[in-house]
Structure formats: C-alpha cells, structure tokens
Amino acid sequence: xxxxxxxxxxxxxxxxxxxVTERLKNYKEFTITPDQxxxxxxxxxCMDCGVPFCHSGCPLGNLIPDFNDAVxxxxxxxxxxxxxSTNNFPEFTGRLCPAPCESACVLGLINPPVSIEMIEKYIVxxxxxxxxxxxxxxxxxxxxxxxxxxxxxAGLAAAQQLxxxxxxxxxxxRDEKIGGLLRYGIPDxxxxxxxxxxxxxxxxxxxxxxxxSKEVGTDIPVSELEKExxxxxxxxxxxxxxxLPIKGHDLKGVVQAMDFLKHQNEVVDxxxxxxxxxxxTSKNVIVxxxxxxxxxxxxxSNRHKAKSVTNFEILDKPSTDRxxxxxxxxxxxxxxxxxxxxxxxxxxxxxxxxxxIGDKNKNLTGIKTVAVDWKIDGDRRKLIEIEDSEKVWPxxxxxxxxxxxxxxxxxxxxLNIDLDQxxxxxxxxxxTSNPKVFAAGDLRRGQSLIVWAISxxxxxxxHIDKQLMGNTNLPSKIDGDLPSVK
Numbered sequence: 144x145x146x147x148x149x150x151x152x153x154x155x156x157x158x159x160x161x162x163v164t165e166r167l168k169n170y171k172e173f174t175i176t177p178d179q180x181x182x183x184x185x186x187x188x189c190m191d192c193g194v195p196f197c198h199s200g201c202p203l204g205n206l207i208p209d210f211n212d213a214v215x216x217x218x219x220x221x222x223x224x225x226x227x228s229t230n231n232f233p234e235f236t237g238r239l240c241p242a243p244c245e246s247a248c249v250l251g252l253i254n255p256p257v258s259i260e261m262i263e264k265y266i267v268x269x270x271x272x273x274x275x276x277x278x279x280x281x282x283x284x285x286x287x288x289x290x291x292x293x294x295x296x297a298g299l300a301a302a303q304q305l306x307x308x309x310x311x312x313x314x315x316x317r318d319e320k321i322g323g324l325l326r327y328g329i330p331d332x333x334x335x336x337x338x339x340x341x342x343x344x345x346x347x348x349x350x351x352x353x354x355x356s357k358e359v360g361t362d363i364p365v366s367e368l369e370k371e372x373x374x375x376x377x378x379x380x381x382x383x384x385x386x387l388p389i390k391g392h393d394l395k396g397v398v399q400a401m402d403f404l405k406h407q408n409e410v411v412d413x414x415x416x417x418x419x420x421x422x423x424t425s426k427n428v429i430v431x432x433x434x435x436x437x438x439x440x441x442x443x444s445n446r447h448k449a450k451s452v453t454n455f456e457i458l459d460k461p462s463t464d465r466x467x468x469x470x471x472x473x474x475x476x477x478x479x480x481x482x483x484x485x486x487x488x489x490x491x492x493x494x495x496x497x498x499x500i501g502d503k504n505k506n507l508t509g510i511k512t513v514a515v516d517w518k519i520d521g522d523r524r525k526l527i528e529i530e531d532s533e534k535v536w537p538x539x540x541x542x543x544x545x546x547x548x549x550x551x552x553x554x555x556x557x558l559n560i561d562l563d564q565x566x567x568x569x570x571x572x573x574x575t576s577n578p579k580v581f582a583a584g585d586l587r588r589g590q591s592l593i594v595w596a597i598s599x600x601x602x603x604x605x606h607i608d609k610q611l612m613g614n615t616n617l618p619s620k621i622d623g624d625l626p627s628v629k
Contacts, residue, residue, distance in 0.1 A: 149187035155255035186214030192249035200247025204620040237264025247472035278348035295323025297584025298378035300600030317358035381585040385545040391499030396507025400544035423447035432544030442483030460492040
C-alpha cells in the first residue's frame, strides 16, 4: 500500500485552520484545503502493514489502505468508489468522526498515524468538485414500503441503502429540516448545513421521500404507519439529556447544551432571532462536561463573544500519552485539545458542581464547586471530595454537556416493543419484538459516534431487505459481505 518507505520519507500533515481571529468572526467552516500533492504524500504514508488494524478501528469497516493507495496513485475516482462502498456519507464522517481508525493505525506505534480522516474528506470533496457524485436511482421498484422514523445519519444511511434496492422509502422528521443531530446538534463551523443539503438533493433524486415537521405518534398516528408500511425503522436517537439535579438547577441561565446548540443552528440556518436565554454574549460561561458537545458549546460561546469561557470536568486530567492500561490499538483515553479549546478556554479537571447560585429574580449568578480526588477502591474508582476546596465562580450561563440517558419512550409502548433494562429496544438482527419494527442508531445502542450511526443504518437495511425479499445484495460488515471494488 502507498509508497515503499513513504512512511519514512513523509511526515504526517494535518488539516490547517484559519487564524482564531479570522474564524471567530462568523460560523463558517475554517479549514484550509490542502494541495493535492500533500494528499498524495499522505496516501503514500500508508504502510504495507500486513494486518490493517485501521479496519477494526473503523465501525464502518472502511477499506482504508485501498483508498489511501488509490490517492497515492492519483486515482481519485477509484478512491471515491472504494470509500462509498462502505460509507454513504464520507463528507460527514470526514468532518465529524474522531477517527478511531487513526488510533488503530499500525504506523501509530512508531510515528504519527496516517491522516486517514483528512484523506477521506478530500476524496469525497474532490468527487463533488468533479461531478462524480450523482444520483443512482434504482432501475426497478419492489412493492415494499418502508417508513424510517428519524433523519439523522442512521436513518439517512438506511434510507439510501433500502432505496437502492428498489423499496419505496419515506423518512419522517419532526423538526423543520432533515438531518437530525447533523443539522441541529453540530455547529456550522464544524459542518455547514449546505453540506447536508447537497447530499439530500441526491437522495431525493434517487427517490427517497422526506416528510418534515411530522412527528410520528403526534402528527401521524402510529396505527397509520403500521397499516401503510411493510416495515417501520426507528432511528430517533438517544435524545433524553442527562440532568444535574442539584440546588438551583431551575435557575434562568442553567441550559442544556443541546438546547443551546440547536437554537444556534436555527439562528444560522433558519435565520430566527437570537434569544437572550441562549446568548453567551458578554457573559461568564461555564460548560459542564468535557466531551465533544462541551467543545461545541465552547466554540459557539467564543463566537458569541462571551466574557469568559470555562470548562469543568469531574474526571482527572488525562495523560498526554497512552498508559499501560490503555494500549494500542484501543481508543486512546488521552488529553484531547479541539480547535474550540484553542480559541480560548480555561479548563478545570477534578471539579464537581455542588450548587447553582441565583439572585432574587432567579437569574444565575454563580456556581459553587468542590475539588475532588479519585481513589482506587478494590476494582473501582471512588470519588472523594477534598475538604476546604469549596469555591464560587461567577457565571451567568451554565451549559450542561453531560451526555444522554437514552431514547424517548412514547413510540415503544405504542408499537408494543419489549425493552431492555436500560429502556432501549430489545433487538435481534436489528428487529424488535414487533416483527414489523426495526431499530438502529443511538436509539438502539445508546449515545455513540457518527460512524456507528451510519454503520447501524446500513446493517439494519441489510436485515430489513433480507426479511422482505428472502435474500439481499446489500453489503453487511457483520455478516462478512463487504463489497469488492475493482
């Protein structure tokens, strides 16, 4: 794969950004397109490693050495075909995936890994630029109808796969526009919404039917779907936000991160007015939670021109290198510094929020915290509050980026679906206890990565088509039926 000894001759190249000063002026993406020669070199760094662990690192099973080699040989159209054979939407994953494939790259044992995600992004962007990515409508239709409830990456991937084999697929979305968390959870500076619309145009030309502002169970009776469709696929995500039930949690200024991010996306995409409760302008902002959602809140707050932005994380500060308990090729639990962190942030670890403090009008004015320590207690780690470490931080906007507890429950009872102990659907081959209903994505597996969502949608489509037709030509990573590309 790649160039013989290319991993020795070429250094890793990462995507470059506009300066912080420039990118904070707006909500647009701020990456700088690399030269083609840089991409060719990066493809050439891919080793003939024998066992490509990047495959196991990627939930989609992307054929990474193959498209890297094609890029090195400047066969961009072939690289695109290879990429699309396992990934419906590389323009999304190339921007949003945390790249577990790179963490599993064999080269990463001795040198910085291959820039797989950057290569992926610019293969698909080259495809759109050259006009290679076009709608591929099925040549004939079956008489089967499938309703997909939810239009995030899992739902869209399933819809495209099922439509490609001739089924009539209708996607139902309760929000005003299609995209799920892609549209309403990811800031525009990471994914401009024109990127979503560009792909949706292709899906519509292929024959996928979209319904917006249609909530199943409210605007459309569940019984109507059961009557009209052969299969219902639930891909509504894990949307229940984790709360922080401490004193003052109901104060004005204590806001769920996803509500904050969704509102900002609507300001940019739908041109609605900025609401004061969701504005960080001139406020001391504290983001509670150190994951990707917290990072997105930090970048958004900086663009609002917040007075200050501080990030709280209850866990210890991670090490910069892998520990013995976290070996290659597993995902590295090391210190991550995102582009949003680089834009201006004070990060605090081993800190726990004890109370939200407000004024007489119930407006948030501060946060009381305590420092914590983590002690080993047998096979578990135990949290210990440190005495005399209490502190009050000025804060007018607290953003809770604490993750999600699971999916909403209303549809499950209406469809007579059995649930597991975590209140997610019990499934076998993505089929629930109701033989007409399948489930996929975060709704089925819990909060996860975009690559897992797309993988779930593709696998669900495989099993749905197999049930409807008795056999299927759709690929499946799980069943070992990945496509070959010549």
